[in-house]
Amino acid sequence: MAAVGLTAVAAWVPCRSWGWAAVSFGPHRGLSALLPRKPQRAPRWLPVCRQKTSVSFLNRQDLPKLAYKRLKGKSPGVIFIPGYRSDMNGTKAMAIEEFCKSLGHACIRFDYSGVGSSDGKSEECTVGKWRKDVLSIIDELAEGPQVKKEVEIKGVWSMPSKYHEEGFYHIPYSFIKEAEHHCLLHSPIPVNCPIRLLHGMKDDIVPWHTSMQVADQVVSKDVDVILRKHSDHRMKEKADIQLLVYTIDDLIDKLST
Secondary structure (H helix, E strand, O other): OOOOOOEEEEEOOOOOOOOEEEEEOOOOOOHHHHHHHOOOOHHHOOOOOOOOOOOEEEEEOOEEEEEEEEEOOEEEEEEEEOOOOOOOOOHHHHHHHHHHHHHOEEEEEEOOOOOOOOOOOHHHOOHHHHHHHHHHHHHHHOOOOOOOOHHHHHOEEEEEOOOOOOOEEEEEHHHHHHHHHHOOOOOOEOOOOOEEEEEEOOOOOOOOHHHHHHHHHEOOOOEEEEEEOOOOOOOOOHHHHHHHHHHHHHHHHHHHO
C-alpha cells in the first residue's frame, strides 16, 4: 500500500534495540471516548515559544544525505514519517515535536531523499528508496486509483490535487511501477505492535475505508481506528492536532509501563 496522506500512529515492534513510537502521515474509536481519558495531562502541551532545532544530516554510503532534526529526551521517542512530498516542517510535525518537548520525550523529524533539505532528485525517488530512508533514520538515529495507459507512454502521471500550488502532483511512471512491489493489503501485514489509525472521513485522496482494511490485515491485536467525521485529508485543524498528540500520549504511556 502506498499510504499517501495516511495518518497513522504506531508503536513499532521492539525487535530492534530502540524503543520508539513512529508517526506516519502524508490513516477508530470516537473522539469523545479518547479525550476524557487524559484530562490531567492536556495542560502540559501548550503553544509556547518554540526553541529551534538545528538541521543535521545523516551521511549514508552511496545514498543521498538525509536532513533531520532531533530533539533529545527520554524513551519512548517519536519519529515523524512525512506523507508524500511533505517535509519535516509541516504543522503536524512541528506540533508533535512541541508536544514531545513538553513531556521531555525524544523526537525525530526528517526529509525524504529528494524532498526538503535532503539530498537527491525528486524525479528519481521511489517508495522503495523512501522506505530505505525511514529505516536509515530508525537504525542510525533512534536509541490509489488505477493509472491510465497514457502514463506508460508519457512517463509521468499528473495527479490532480488541491494541496499543490500547480493543482497537480507530477508522479514519474517509474515511481508508480516500483510502488507495486510494496502493496500490503492483499495479505496479512506482519506488524505486531500497538497501532492507532487516524483518518478524516472528508478525506478526498485516501478513502477512510483504507484504514479499516489496514486494521483488518495487520496481525497486531492492539489496533484502534479513529474516524474524524468532518476532517479532511490533511487533518491540520486544531482538534485534529489535539487528537494526534493525545493518541501519542496514550502510546507513550503504553510503552512506558
